[in-house]
Amino acid sequence: MATAVETLGKLERRITISFPLTDVRTEVEKRLKVQARTAKAPGFRPGKVPLKMVAAQYGYQIESEVLNDKVGRAFNDAANENNLRVAGFPNIVPKEEAAEGQLAFDATFEVYPEVAIGDLTAVEIETVQADVSEAEIDKTIDILRKQRVHFHTKGEAGEHGDGGEPIAANGDRVTVDFVGAIDGVEFPGGKAEGYAFVLGEGRMLPEFEAATLGLKVGESKTFPLSFPEDYHGKDVAGKTASFTITLQKLEWAHLPEVDAEFAKSLGVADGDLAKMREDIKVNLQREVAGRVKARNKEAVMDALIKVAELEVPKTLIAQDSERLAEMTRQDMAQRGMNVKDVPFPAELFADKAERRVRLGLILSQLVGDNNLQATPEQVKAQIEDFAQSYEDPREVLKYYYSDRRRLGEIEALVLEENVVTYVLGLSKVTTKAVAFDELMGSNAQA
Structure with a gap:
């Protein structure tokens, strides 16, 4: 049984859930009997251990499991009955006062906010573009020479x-x-x-x-x-x-001379210098396209944050802060750094987490309202684009399609690009040319 939903704040809600103590005891006894079928104890054959001994050994664990199951089920039922979109996990604590023969718990939680997105046609966004000239190719060749x-x-x-x-x-x-x-x-x-x-x-x-x-x-x-x-x-x-x-x-x-041998060292089998320059140009253009796309995406995301109104659930910010802290710890450990005793306070990542959660809610609203989901064709095209820079593109396709999580990452990337295209198609866009060096020195992240 659940009480009416109490509104504690803009997003915070509370429900009191309760159920008979006898229901818990009945379920505990049922599970103890199941446990007794395979329980082992010195001096007894498997399945012949007295129920009291089974209760002494497993009773606390089983009672905790039963309570968690019943409270969780009751909360989910109450949330569904009240059409609540729960954000994150509820904070459930025992209620001090409960009716005789009843167990009661207060579940405090947040709900997802309403997202109001302003008039995108009035939004002004500055995008960037950059070209790869012969000078950039020459600079790259100089860098490659210095590396050798x-x-x-x-x-x-x-x-x-x-x-x-x-x-x-x-x-x-x-x-x-x-x-x-x-x-x-x-x-x-x-x-x-x-x-x-x-x-x-x-x-x-x-x-x-x-x-x-x-x-x-x-x-x-x-x-x-x-x-x-x-x-x-x-x-x-x-x-x-x-x-x-x-x-x-x-x-x-x-420094090595720019000759056929140098071209061969860069993977040009016949040592053709013109082909070498063309290969370098193609690689630079791919890198420039990626940087331009990242800068323009960041500009769109910044604009969406300004034009959208919503309350961000604190629960989701806290969860993402913890996730970012753990990701940072793992990344540093993989780089060979000793982080065993290094603290990673989640609050250090709160600002970044808040932006990520806010954008996630805004994008979800835009995608749902405007049918911007990633299509299978778009996902395949994106993976094939990634695969172009690898020796065996088929292995890249296999890598992504063999793992649902990896495929989900590509779907999320395509979804973001769909949003960027949609917003740029509605807003007032101006384009600024940026120097190659400036673009390559930037590190845009949305």
Whole structure:
């Protein structure tokens, strides 16, 4: 039995549910008898253990299960009878006062809100577009060359030359011994032998690199180095040390020539440079298209948040905050980080969770009102698009279609794209051209 629904707030509701204590006892006895058929105890054959002993061993567990089942069923029945769309899980606590022979519980919960979406035709949205020029292809080739750099002893003649005068310059790889001291005392981490780094990449503090420039193999230099106040080593942060470095090895960087061999190293079997550039262009265009799509989707989602009015259930925010915290923990653990004793307070993720839940409710309303669900054809097309960048597209199709959860992720992605297309088709859209570097430096997430 359930009482009338009480309204405690905009979304918060309460129902009192009750049922006879005898119903619980009857069900407990029934389950104990079932348990007794297979129960084991020293000195008794299986199924011959006295019911009192079975009750002593399993009674508390079975009583808890019966109560949970009955309370859960009664709550679900009450919610269905009152046409309530319950958000999250109810908080159910025993009621102190109950009629004689009855068990009573208060179930406090939230319901899904009404979502009011404003006039989309009045919404202004700025989208972006970007092109891939020959300059971007050239930059990418330079990056690929640097990834394949190899070093030679500077000053020694070789197949690719001698690298010029044998003094340390930006771009050279140097190997040094160094020792640092503060007030004449060496400090932990301030000493190393055979430490290699490339000048000009910014791996070392500016004073350290400046002191290395111009040295020849075997030469040493002593210089002061001031650690920044925010330096990661707290023991030396904000302090000035005296360092002595000795150059032990000097190598110059030889970048591979852009020739047929270079093209082959990038997977172009016949070494055709024109084909290599075309492949790079296609890959860059695919990356640009993805970034543009993400930026434009974010713009649409921002607009929907502004134009929609709704109360967001706190229960759903709390649940999503917990989910995000656990996802972050798992991600860090997979990256090899020790997170065993690291706290992940869910409240740190509350803002992100609130946005995710709010958008989820808005999208659900739009999809339902305008029939924007993902079709099987759209899902297949999306997976086939993903598969283009893999050697065996059939394996990609199999990967998604063999797992309902993975397929659901694609369906959700297509659904979002349907919403974006729908909103952009109604709203006032302006398009801004953005530079390639700006776009690739962005990290849009909706």
